[in-house]
Amino acid sequence: DIQMTQSPSSLSASVGDRVTITCRASQSISSYLNWYQQKPGKAPKLLIYAASSLQSGVPSRFSGSGSGTDFTLTISSLQPEDFATYYCQQSYSSPPTFGQGTTVEI
């Protein structure tokens, strides 16, 4: 199985900050990388698919980049509703696997 490693595991930030979360795959996964946001007690929500494509309805302050083994999710200006846990997920090969999550806290 492809292992996905996110860093950091958690971070503290303030409203208006630029936040970057990284995700590394144990082997090359091309651009087969998705990002999800999960708030406490809620289901995950798709933010970015295919490494850099913004899901419809997701604010443009979210962006994704990378290919191969290294990927980033960037929030350009953190908003109060962005405090959540973020997961990367590879879809290059079965089984699909997720990173361990990055919690963005105040």
Place this chain on the structure above:
Amino acid sequence: QVQLVQSGAEVKKPGASVKVSCKASGYTFSTYGISWVRQAPGQGLEWMGWISPYNGNTNYAQKVQGRVTMTTDTSTSTAYMELRSLRSDDTAVYYCARELIGAAGNNWFDPWGQGTRVTVSS
């Protein structure tokens, strides 16, 4: 709008079985696969398997292979996940999610059901 609505919370004893439902609306059910993902308390996301409502093909994670069965009922646009021989480490929130496929063959999960909490306790 596209929506997946899951059945309610369950409490089961070790060794029992549980069957979770996921009713789809807002799209043609047979067009997209459904994956099941679970999340143990305070933990990350674990993919359990996939089913095609079109032809019933399945692909299960090795960890639950032999204990899980995924089915669909196209007449009601509902997917089901049955997990047998439950043990305490099956305690988790179980999610269904629609699987979309891009032009390059990559795929992603959207939307997700609201989740079903399954508690396994004696």
